[in-house]
Amino acid sequence: MGPLNGIRVVEFTGIGPAPMAGMLLADMGADVIRIDRPGAVEAAHSGAPGPHMTEGRAVVGADLKSEEGLALARDLISRADVLLEGFRPGVLERRGLGPDDCRALNPRLVYARVTGWGQEGPLAHTAGHDMNYVSVNGALHSIGRAGGPPVPPINLLGDFAGGTMFTVTGILAALVERQGSGRGQVVDAAMVDGSALLMSMVHEDRARGEWRDERGTNYLDTGAPWYDVYACADDRHVSVGCIEPQFYAAFLKGIGLADEELPDQWDTRAWPRLRARFAEVLRTRTRDEWGAVFEGTDACVMPIVSLEEAPDHPHVRARGALVREGGRIVSGPAPRFDRTPGGVTRARPLPDTDAALERWGLGH
Numbered sequence: 001m002g003p004l005n006g007i008r009v010v011e012f013t014g015i016g017p018a019p020m021a022g023m024l025l026a027d028m029g030a031d032v033i034r035i036d037r038p039g040a041v042e043a044a045h046s047g048a049p050g051p052h053m054t055e056g057r058a059v060v061g062a063d064l065k066s067e068e069g070l071a072l073a074r075d076l077i078s079r080a081d082v083l084l085e086g087f088r089p090g091v092l093e094r095r096g097l098g099p100d101d102c103r104a105l106n107p108r109l110v111y112a113r114v115t116g117w118g119q120e121g122p123l124a125h126t127a128g129h130d131m132n133y134v135s136v137n138g139a140l141h142s143i144g145r146a147g148g149p150p151v152p153p154i155n156l157l158g159d160f161a162g163g164t165m166f167t168v169t170g171i172l173a174a175l176v177e178r179q180g181s182g183r184g185q186v187v188d189a190a191m192v193d194g195s196a197l198l199m200s201m202v203h204e205d206r207a208r209g210e211w212r213d214e215r216g217t218n219y220l221d222t223g224a225p226w227y228d229v230y231a232c233a234d235d236r237h238v239s240v241g242c243i244e245p246q247f248y249a250a251f252l253k254g255i256g257l258a259d260e261e262l263p264d265q266w267d268t269r270a271w272p273r274l275r276a277r278f279a280e281v282l283r284t285r286t287r288d289e290w291g292a293v294f295e296g297t298d299a300c301v302m303p304i305v306s307l308e309e310a311p312d313h314p315h316v317r318a319r320g321a322l323v324r325e326g327g328r329i330v331s332g333p334a335p336r337f338d339r340t341p342g343g344v345t346r347a348r349p350l351p352d353t354d355a356a357l358e359r360w361g362l363g364h
Contacts, residue, residue: 002029002342009082017114017163018086019053026345027333032057056345058356064095078105079360086114099186109184110174114167118190130158137196146216162194225275236287241300250299255281
């Protein structure tokens, strides 16, 4: 049933961080109804493949430009604990479904909004995508190799880490606060804010003089030879992340360099020499051969597996972090709960819309 069993969520269909937030809430047991365009119910039940992140929630088609569609949305909102939306600022206000309108319907409603730029600020109404939001707060500038351009971390950092995760955090915090106040509130989750907050440790290190504002020169950004990825004999790769001295010692032992006279681990002037030596040795065996060498050690060396290989990695398989379902790869629930475990809602048949409306007291 999940720890959010009994929590009702109205989700307005969108892309990116909002549907992933809806997916996480549903995985944790919330009863989520997704409002989509007219015809969405038929399309969802047609069997045609759709976005994984929008699966597992009952779908209601509603034309928000019509009085009938607005009436349905208001009925659902009046019964909900959470409203989740990812439109540009002002879109729902123009439909008469802004925070003030919904507060009048339901004072206990947590109104969660996730956007790239936030609800106000000079860029609030400007279009953008993940890498745009992490461009202006220093995050994207910091990712890449020395001498090379910034490297977009697909859309993990802005959309999902800076957006989805802070949206869900805000929703849960507002629900906890509501237990005392009896009142809902607006959660303004902006990807530019969330990804900036994720850079906190980098700013702390820089304030102490331990981080340079030049990518690829620091201990976590591929500057250090003992925190990087290396090619193996088969042109596949391993990750090496042995920061602590005991882990570094285990790494040197594993690659056969424990007795070789090498520069000090933290001598930045010698990092190029260490990198060249590590690269030379790691090129002598395949990825899986190195995986076998370091298996069960604390050297912090792991084979880098492909998307297709990932569900079959022994640890990933044991945890159920990724599973093969109906010819596709689906992520498992996270985090885990011992008394009220959640589930993988997107791997289930689509919930029946009429049954969902009946459950919410809107059956006909």
